Structures are given as structure tokens and as C-alpha cells.
Amino acid sequence: MLKMLEAIFAGKIATENIDTTGHKRLRGELSCGAGCDGCGKCAEVCPVKAVSVEQGKAKIDYNKCLFCGKCVEACANDSLTHTNRDKLAEILTESAVEVSNAVTAKLGRSLHVRHLDAGSCNACEFEMGALSNPVYDLHRYGIAFVASPRHADMLMVTGVVTRNLEQALRMTYDAMPEPKMVMACGACACGGETYGSTYATVGRAADVVPVDIAVPGCPPRPSAMIVALCAAADMLKEKM
CATH class of the missing domain: 3.40.50.12280 (Rossmann fold)
Structure with missing residues (x-):
């Protein structure tokens, strides 16, 4: 504890600015590109049935999603990809303000x-x-x-x-x-x-x-x- 306090006072531990974007390797919100042909392979491999195909495109139920990446791996056209953004659209809407x-x-x-x-x-x-x-x-x-x-x-x-x-x-x-x-x-x-x-x-x-x-x-x-x-x-x- 004393070493941690010393590190804080020395400026070696900084409080993080809170945002909805994580490390570049974060498996965050999914993006479905124009190449999606609605084949349904992503839905077949989802272990929690969070993926469905509607109107020829993959749709994600984020309440169920584990962000495991199996759907991305199964996508034949590589049109389904992870972004490094948290899925929080219903909590905090996007705006010009950081x-x-x-x-x-x-x-x-x-x-x-x-x-x-x-x-x-x-x-x-x-x-x-x-x-x-x-x-x-x-x-x-x-x-x-x-x-x-x-x-x-x-x-x-x-x-x-x-x-x-x-x-x-x-x-x-x-x-x-x-x-x-x-x-x-x-x-x-x-x-x-x-x-x-x-x-x-x-x-x-x-x-x-x-x-x-x-x-x-x-x-x-x-x-x-x-x-x-x-x-x-x-x-x-x-x-x-």
C-alpha cells in the first residue's frame, strides 16, 4: 500500500480518462460490412444464439453476446469484424463531445x-x-x-x-x-x-x-x- 501511494504521488500511476474505446485488440462492437450475403454461418456457430440473419444481414443481440469472436472467424466473406468500441449506444449516445x-x-x-x-x-x-x-x-x-x-x-x-x-x-x-x-x-x-x-x-x-x-x-x-x-x-x- 505504501509503495502504491508513493507511486501515485510520484506521478507513476495516473487516473485514466474514461471512454468507450479500448485497446486495438479489444473485441468490441461488431461491424457488418457490405460484403455480407446472409449465409448464416455466423449464426450457426454462436454458442448463445446472439446472432441472427435479418434481411440478408447479420444482426447481433448484444445482451446475449459473449464477444468470443466465433462469428467473426466463421464469416466466409470477412465482412463481420470486431471494432474496439464498447457497445453502449443505448447508454450514452454518440455526440461531438468526448x-x-x-x-x-x-x-x-x-x-x-x-x-x-x-x-x-x-x-x-x-x-x-x-x-x-x-x-x-x-x-x-x-x-x-x-x-x-x-x-x-x-x-x-x-x-x-x-x-x-x-x-x-x-x-x-x-x-x-x-x-x-x-x-x-x-x-x-x-x-x-x-x-x-x-x-x-x-x-x-x-x-x-x-x-x-x-x-x-x-x-x-x-x-x-x-x-x-x-x-x-x-x-x-x-x-x-
């Missing part, structure tokens, strides 16, 4: 979040753990995780909802005061198809509680989570 500036503008609007793992593999939790480190520094946006749902404005759900935790999810949501919001974080919570249909799972978070905002990815990047949380802070203000 995303980092838009996110910084949320400063001063606090948001208290209660996290509930409904049955995840813990990949989303690893990324969430990075939110509080000096690189992402979630607290600079007035956003903090709380221990009790009675103190929370938002419920952040990760993992496919298991039958053992369905009741816990409902009770946590019911314990939250109004106004309240729910964020589904990751492909399991957003789409519910990651583990298929089994006796042990209920499905996605929206099958149990009303979801206001979804962050796709397996797992989503910390930056994508922060953009979504800051957008939620504005949405919460509108509910009040």
Missing part, C-alpha cells in the same frame, strides 16, 4: 450501489474490483458501493440468476427505497444464455426484476461500467 468530458460532467451527483452476484463466474467481479483502484477511481464521480440495499439507489446484478438466489434477488430489490434502479452487468445478467437452460437457472436479471440499464460484455470493461453508472446517475435524477 465521452470522458460527458462522464466528468456527472461529478457531484452521487449514486449508491448495492451489488448482487446472482450466480456468476466472478469475471465481472474481477473487473468491478478494478473500479476502486487508482487507475479508474470510481469515487471521483460520487459513486460508491454500499453494504445494505436499504442504503442503495441502484442494484447492480451480475451472473445468470440461479434458482438458489432468485428469492435473494427479489428480496434485495424489494428492500431498496424508491426511487430505485437495476443494472444488469455482463452477458449472463443481460442475456441469460451463457449457461443455457438448466434446472439450476432461472435466466437473465430482467426475468426476475425490472432492469433499467444493461452493460453487455463477458466481462464488461471497467470503463464501460463507469460510463453506465454515470448515465444511471442522470436517470435517477429524472426519477426523483
Whole structure:
């Protein structure tokens, strides 16, 4: 800890500007080019049925998508490619203003979040753990995780909802005061198809509680989570 503080004061660890564009190797939002002939090979190989062919072109359900790249590998014409952008169009619309500036503008609007793992593999939790480190520094946006749902404005759900935790999810949501919001974080919570249909799972978070905002990815990047949380802070203000 002392070495980390020394590195921060020495300027060796810098807080990252938050945006929706990652490393050039990031498997982000898919782009379907003009060469797509609607052959359907991408849909055949998708393990979670996130790809379909409509009007002769591939269509992606990002709530289910794992960003595994199998559809890109199967594309015969190389018309389906990954970009290095997070799929967050429903959360933050594109504009001339830089995303980092838009996110910084949320400063001063606090948001208290209660996290509930409904049955995840813990990949989303690893990324969430990075939110509080000096690189992402979630607290600079007035956003903090709380221990009790009675103190929370938002419920952040990760993992496919298991039958053992369905009741816990409902009770946590019911314990939250109004106004309240729910964020589904990751492909399991957003789409519910990651583990298929089994006796042990209920499905996605929206099958149990009303979801206001979804962050796709397996797992989503910390930056994508922060953009979504800051957008939620504005949405919460509108509910009040």
C-alpha cells in the first residue's frame, strides 16, 4: 500500500480518462460490412444464439453476446469484424463531445450501489474490483458501493440468476427505497444464455426484476461500467 501511494504521488500511476474505446485488440462492437450475403454461418456457430440473419444481414443481440469472436472467424466473406468500441449506444449516445468530458460532467451527483452476484463466474467481479483502484477511481464521480440495499439507489446484478438466489434477488430489490434502479452487468445478467437452460437457472436479471440499464460484455470493461453508472446517475435524477 505504501509503495502504491508513493507511486501515485510520484506521478507513476495516473487516473485514466474514461471512454468507450479500448485497446486495438479489444473485441468490441461488431461491424457488418457490405460484403455480407446472409449465409448464416455466423449464426450457426454462436454458442448463445446472439446472432441472427435479418434481411440478408447479420444482426447481433448484444445482451446475449459473449464477444468470443466465433462469428467473426466463421464469416466466409470477412465482412463481420470486431471494432474496439464498447457497445453502449443505448447508454450514452454518440455526440461531438468526448465521452470522458460527458462522464466528468456527472461529478457531484452521487449514486449508491448495492451489488448482487446472482450466480456468476466472478469475471465481472474481477473487473468491478478494478473500479476502486487508482487507475479508474470510481469515487471521483460520487459513486460508491454500499453494504445494505436499504442504503442503495441502484442494484447492480451480475451472473445468470440461479434458482438458489432468485428469492435473494427479489428480496434485495424489494428492500431498496424508491426511487430505485437495476443494472444488469455482463452477458449472463443481460442475456441469460451463457449457461443455457438448466434446472439450476432461472435466466437473465430482467426475468426476475425490472432492469433499467444493461452493460453487455463477458466481462464488461471497467470503463464501460463507469460510463453506465454515470448515465444511471442522470436517470435517477429524472426519477426523483
